[in-house]
Amino acid sequence: MTHEIVMAGFGGQGVMLMGQLMTYAGMLENKQVSWMPSYGPEMRGGTANCSVIISDEPIGAPIITEPTAVVAMNLPSLDKFEPALRTGGILIINSSLIEQKAKRSDVKEYRVPSNDIASELGNLKVANMVVLGAIIAATKAVSQESVMQAFAKMFAKKPGLLEINEKAIKRGAALVEGK
Amino acid sequence: MAEKILMKGNEAIGEAAVVAGCRHYFGYPITPQSELIEYMAKRLPQVDGVFLQAESEIAAINMVYGAAGAGARVMTSSSSPGISLKQEGISYIAGAELPCVIVNMVRGGPGLGSIQPGQCDYFQATKGGGHGDYHNIVLVPNSVQELVDYTILAFELADKYRNPVMLLGDGALGQMMEPIAFPQGAAAAPAKPWATTGLRGRKEPNVINSLHIQAPDLEKHNIHLQAKYKTIRENETRWETYKTDDAELVLVAYGISARVALSAMEQARAAGMKVGLFRPITAWPFPYEALAPLAGKAKAFLAVELSAGQMVEDVRLAVNGASPVYHYGRLGGMICSPKEVLGEVTKIMQGKEGK
Amino acid sequence: MAEIAFARPESLHDVPFHYCPGCHHGIIHRLVAEVIDELKVRDRTIGVVPVGCSVLAYNYFNFDTQEAAHGRAPATATGVKRVHPDSVVFTYQGDGDLASIGCAEIVHAAARGEKITTVFVNNAIYGMTGGQMAPTTLPEQVTVTSPYGRDPEKVGMPIRVCEMLATLDGAKFIARVAVNNPANMAKAKAAIKKAFEIQMSGLGFAIVEVLSTCPTNWGMTPLEAVAWLEKNMMPYYPLGIFKTPEGVAK
Ligand SMILES: Cc1ncc(C[n+]2csc(CCOP(=O)(O)OP(=O)(O)O)c2C)c(N)n1
Ligand code: SF4
Numbered sequence: 001m002t003h004e005i006v007m008a009g010f011g012g013q014g015v016m017l018m019g020q021l022m023t024y025a026g027m028l029e030n031k032q033v034s035w036m037p038s039y040g041p042e043m044r045g046g047t048a049n050c051s052v053i054i055s056d057e058p059i060g061a062p063i064i065t066e067p068t069a070v071v072a073m074n075l076p077s078l079d080k081f082e083p084a085l086r087t088g089g090i091l092i093i094n095s096s097l098i099e100q101k102a103k104r105s106d107v108k109e110y111r112v113p114s115n116d117i118a119s120e121l122g123n124l125k126v127a128n129m130v131v132l133g134a135i136i137a138a139t140k141a142v143s144q145e146s147v148m149q150a151f152a153k154m155f156a157k158k159p160g161l162l163e164i165n166e167k168a169i170k171r172g173a174a175l176v177e178g179k
Numbered sequence: 180m181a182e183k184i185l186m187k188g189n190e191a192i193g194e195a196a197v198v199a200g201c202r203h204y205f206g207y208p209i210t211p212q213s214e215l216i217e218y219m220a221k222r223l224p225q226v227d228g229v230f231l232q233a234e235s236e237i238a239a240i241n242m243v244y245g246a247a248g249a250g251a252r253v254m255t256s257s258s259s260p261g262i263s264l265k266q267e268g269i270s271y272i273a274g275a276e277l278p279c280v281i282v283n284m285v286r287g288g289p290g291l292g293s294i295q296p297g298q299c300d301y302f303q304a305t306k307g308g309g310h311g312d313y314h315n316i317v318l319v320p321n322s323v324q325e326l327v328d329y330t331i332l333a334f335e336l337a338d339k340y341r342n343p344v345m346l347l348g349d350g351a352l353g354q355m356m357e358p359i360a361f362p363q364g365a366a367a368a369p370a371k372p373w374a375t376t377g378l379r380g381r382k383e384p385n386v387i388n389s390l391h392i393q394a395p396d397l398e399k400h401n402i403h404l405q406a407k408y409k410t411i412r413e414n415e416t417r418w419e420t421y422k423t424d425d426a427e428l429v430l431v432a433y434g435i436s437a438r439v440a441l442s443a444m445e446q447a448r449a450a451g452m453k454v455g456l457f458r459p460i461t462a463w464p465f466p467y468e469a470l471a472p473l474a475g476k477a478k479a480f481l482a483v484e485l486s487a488g489q490m491v492e493d494v495r496l497a498v499n500g501a502s503p504v505y506h507y508g509r510l511g512g513m514i515c516s517p518k519e520v521l522g523e524v525t526k527i528m529q530g531k532e533g534k
Numbered sequence: 535m536a537e538i539a540f541a542r543p544e545s546l547h548d549v550p551f552h553y554c555p556g557c558h559h560g561i562i563h564r565l566v567a568e569v570i571d572e573l574k575v576r577d578r579t580i581g582v583v584p585v586g587c588s589v590l591a592y593n594y595f596n597f598d599t600q601e602a603a604h605g606r607a608p609a610t611a612t613g614v615k616r617v618h619p620d621s622v623v624f625t626y627q628g629d630g631d632l633a634s635i636g637c638a639e640i641v642h643a644a645a646r647g648e649k650i651t652t653v654f655v656n657n658a659i660y661g662m663t664g665g666q667m668a669p670t671t672l673p674e675q676v677t678v679t680s681p682y683g684r685d686p687e688k689v690g691m692p693i694r695v696c697e698m699l700a701t702l703d704g705a706k707f708i709a710r711v712a713v714n715n716p717a718n719m720a721k722a723k724a725a726i727k728k729a730f731e732i733q734m735s736g737l738g739f740a741i742v743e744v745l746s747t748c749p750t751n752w753g754m755t756p757l758e759a760v761a762w763l764e765k766n767m768m769p770y771y772p773l774g775i776f777k778t779p780e781g782v783a784k
């Protein structure tokens with residue numbers, strides 16, 4: 001099984017971190033993983049995105065042209081990546097910022113009001129973690145436990161952050177699983 | 180090997196250099212390799228090393244010349260436009276036979292070009308670049324782990340042959356993250372009795388120099404260099420093959436393109452086409468002798484590279500007319516997808532020429 | 535001194551700037567464009583812009599421009615001016631570009647008394663490549679290549695370009711300005727205008743250094759950035775006219 005996931009949003013929405021945590025989690029599960037960011041001028045003011053591959057096979061090209069899942073944190077990202085999604089693919093839409101629905105009927109759409117949930121949790125910064133919870137629940141590419149382990153490793157110097165981020169991930173996952 | 184960690188390619192090169200015992204780095208910021216200079220700025224002071232941001236790439240490479248001549252394991256890094264500026268210094272380094280490591284995370288060109296990944300500096304890296312009859316050893320890794328392994332190897336080869344070694348990557352390899360493990364260390368640097376360390380009791384002064392004002396002397400020096408290059412060709416040519424034994428079409432690709440080509444090859448195999456992949460690991464010396472025997476067996480070759488056709492010339496030299504050699508490339512910082520390559524493969528396999 | 539007009543100068547295309555919020559590059563572009571309009575030289579102006587955040591200035595300036603290699607704009611501009619001596623040629627350079635990689639080019643253009651004008655945007659950092667140390671970065675200032683703060687013991691003190699170039703006979707007009715408030719903007723515009731007039735009267739080389747912000751790489755809001763510039767940059771880089779030819783009124 002090979003998951004090819006594109007995560008996209010405004011710079012500052014934390015899409016790079018989401019991707020890195022998922023990649024890290026995959027590594028902890030001894031899967032083959034790669035993470036590849038967009039970089040350069042397209043990041044200034046525009047959208048930032050990263051490609052995450054998690055696979056049981058060695059990874060060839062780290063570049064994704066037909067994702068199995070897309071996370072759109074803002075409208076330009078949805079417009080840009082929805083058409084590329086594979087048939088039957090997973091589309092996570094940050095419905096706090098995007099009113100538009102999926103245009104395609106051959107994909108699985110999950111609408112996640114991540115900013116609203118994050119502000120309910122008392123910290124807008126964890127909106128990306130809500131979405132991360134949703135994407136791992138929807139794709140099952142890695143387990144929640146591995147993501148939390150990855151988080152603990154990446155933020156070893158800030159253990160205080162763990163609790164709120166875990167809550168955010170759980171909320172995102174619950175949303176998908178309740179569906 | 181230690182526990183696996185997740186690291187960006189550019190930073191992995193920096194840590195690998197530290198593992199290899201490099202304690203001197205001189206560089207100038209440029210995208211897409213800035214994470215490397217930034218990593219060195221942070222890391223080298225922690226190991227009592229010297230990090231210096233030079234005022235230009237010209238200055239940086241000349242600082243490398245000085246440090247290498249003084250006996251240090253030293254590195255500089257840049258991307259295409261900056262590497263062009265370094266060419267004069269690299270020629271001097273090759274002439275004076277100084278060991279050093281030069282990293283080029285290639286971007287689209289020519290000119291200021293783009294900052295997206297490219298492989299369009301192949302000619303510059305392998306066929307001279309600067310003036311004079313010289314060669315860099317050119318390593319072309321294709322994963323973050325290989326960036327680590329070949330950075331370390333680069334220092335070892337530089338010292339072994341007193342020759343500049345270029346690590347030729349690209350913007351994509353530098354930016355991507357993959358799990359890696361660092362080996363315990365590199366072979367220790369050999370003694371460098373030729374280095375200008377100050378006499379310190381030595382009787383004969385050491386001189387680091389690329390000037391041989393008498394033509395016969397310079398010719399002798401050149402003959403010596405050529406003999407060294409021959410030894411390097413014989414001992415250090417590296418490559419890898421995948422499923423070439425029964426292949427009717429052999430893809431030839433290095434670096435990031437080899438990753439794309441590998442995916443395309445697997446897809447072609449799944450569709451019943453007998454396709455293999457030949458991957459040079461040293462771009463200089465190019466593995467002509469390893470590739471040549473495949474020419475008798477395979478019906479055709481397809482070079483895949485992010486350029487308008489540079490490495491393909493070496494493929495043609497190796498194949499020497501025995502089979503057709505096609506080329507597929509994207510330009511200017513665009514990356515080709517496995518699907519595009521598969522399209523080319525299919526055309527060739529069906530006898531409808533690649534472009 | 536004309537009012538700072540808010541209508542778009544003819545010398546600027548009607549396109550939005552790509553600069554980050556609070557960046558001074560946009561203001562400085564506008565001042566240059568206004569000066570060129572007022573001097574009525576748009577049709578014989580050639581701008582030379584090397585690499586830096588302003589590398590896309592050719593999209594904004596509505597006159598001929600050349601994009602130059604990093605640091606080499608004064609040399610490129612020299613070539614342009616020598617081919618078209620009646621043209622008005624200026625370079626628009628960042629601090630990394632002018633004071634680091636292009637230090638030789640600017641010194642020799644000034645020394646030759648090259649009849650060009652240089653607009654030098656000093657934001658104490660490499661903006662475009664993501665916030666590395668510049669030769670103008672202040673002591674203790676943290677950047678991604680001076681993560682422990684700029685240490686003058688190891689990399690020296692920042693270069694004061696105006697003061698340095700003032701020793702060269704060929705440099706006829708040298709001023710340092712800022713655009714942190716309307717009054718200073720007016721002074722900045724006057725200085726830029728003077729620098730163009732010096733070129734047009736054939737006197738020699740002229741340069742205006744503009745202290746500028748980079749909120750993005752300084753990690754500040756636009757307002758914090760202006761306050762930081764006033765508190766830290768202005769004391770080290772005093773504003774003023776360092777050199778002006780006799781007979782040319784201030
Ligand atoms: C030969 C070469 N080396 C490095 C670069 C990368 N580069 C582009 S702009 C820049 C520095 C920009 O800083 P500055 O001149 O201060 O302009 P700012 O972006 O701050 O306005 C660098 C290092 C390049 N384009 N060419
Ligand atoms: S990075 Fe800095 S200099 Fe560049 S546009 Fe943004 S604020 Fe201006």
Ligand SMILES: [Mg+2]
Nearest residue numbers: 628629659661
């Ligand atoms: Mg600057």
